[in-house]
Amino acid sequence: MVVEVALGVMALSLGVCAWRVVVGPSDADRVLAVDLGFVVVVCATALLAVRLRTPALLDLVLVATLVGFLTTVVLARLVAGRGR
Amino acid sequence: MxxxxxxxxxxxxxxxxxxxxxxxxxxxxxxxxxxxxxxxxxxxxxxxxxxxxxxxxxxxxxxxxxxxxxxxxxxxxxxxxxxxxxxxxxxxxxxxxPVTPLTHHDDLGLPREGDQRDEEQRDGEDEGGVQVDGQERGPA
Incomplete structure (x- = not known):
């Protein structure tokens, strides 16, 4: 039951992130929203690993943590370079 | 339990x-x-x-x-x-x-288009105060 509620919160957060990507006044806002959306997806993956009792999904969490960091840094560099 | x-x-x-x-x-x-x-x-x-x-x-x-x-x-x-x-x-x-006018402090000291504009900005800071400064920097 708790896990279902948490997954619902994740769904709402992901909706908020999508909204911010669409409206977000600056490009940095969009990068930030994509970053938060990725964190939300990683969180949902961990919750699903608990709910479905599938430890293989935890490896996905580990890899996604690394890839999410690379994504954020590369997109931030892209935004900074465009403004210069 | x-x-x-x-x-x-x-x-x-x-x-x-x-x-x-x-x-x-x-x-x-x-x-x-x-x-x-x-x-x-x-x-x-x-x-x-x-x-x-x-x-x-x-x-x-x-x-x-x-x-x-x-x-x-x-x-x-x-x-x-x-x-x-x-x-x-x-x-x-x-x-x-864009920076919200509530912002008081900028360590990066932007905008970056040349020193001249930067000096103008600093003059504005001396006369205008914090609120004006935040608004001036917004669209730069």
Whole structure:
């Protein structure tokens, strides 16, 4: 039951992130929203690993943590370079 | 209450608290006035929320291997998220994202188009005060 509620919160957060990507006044806002959306997806993956009792999904969490960091840094560099 | 039930309750409580922290980050993304404040919310709350959710996974995890995986993921998260948040905020400032007039202080000392304009900006600072300064820098 708790896990279902948490997954619902994740769904709402992901909706908020999508909204911010669409409206977000600056490009940095969009990068930030994509970053938060990725964190939300990683969180949902961990919750699903608990709910479905599938430890293989935890490896996905580990890899996604690394890839999410690379994504954020590369997109931030892209935004900074465009403004210069 | 048996030990297994206690572990179950603690783990599910951590999952709930972590997901609510991530929800708080999303709320900050809606309500805060400019991209810098949103950076603060999205990095701090989301990183803490993810770490707490993963700790809940550690408590509920069935095997030692998955506990190890989760602990490595938590450590990576704690190291990488501050760097990512800093990069995003600096990119926002370098690409001249609008600053809310509530902002009082700018260590980067932008805008960056030549020294002349920078001196004008400093004159404006002396005469105009903080509020005007924030608005002047916005569209630069």
């Amino acid at each position: 048996s030990a297994a039930a206690v572990v179950d309750v603690v783990g599910q409580g951590l999952l709930l608290v972590g997901s609510l922290l991530v929800g708080t980050a999303a709320l900050g993304l809606v309500r805060l006035p400019d991209v810098y404040a949103r950076t603060n919310a999205a990095t701090k709350a989301a990183a803490l929320g993810l770490v707490v959710v993963l700790l809940g996974g550690v408590v509920l995890a069935p095997t030692a291997g998955s506990v190890l995986t989760l602990l490595v993921a938590i450590a990576l998260q704690l190291f990488t998220v501050p760097i990512g948040g800093f990069e995003v905020a600096q990119a926002a400032r370098l690409s001249a994202a």
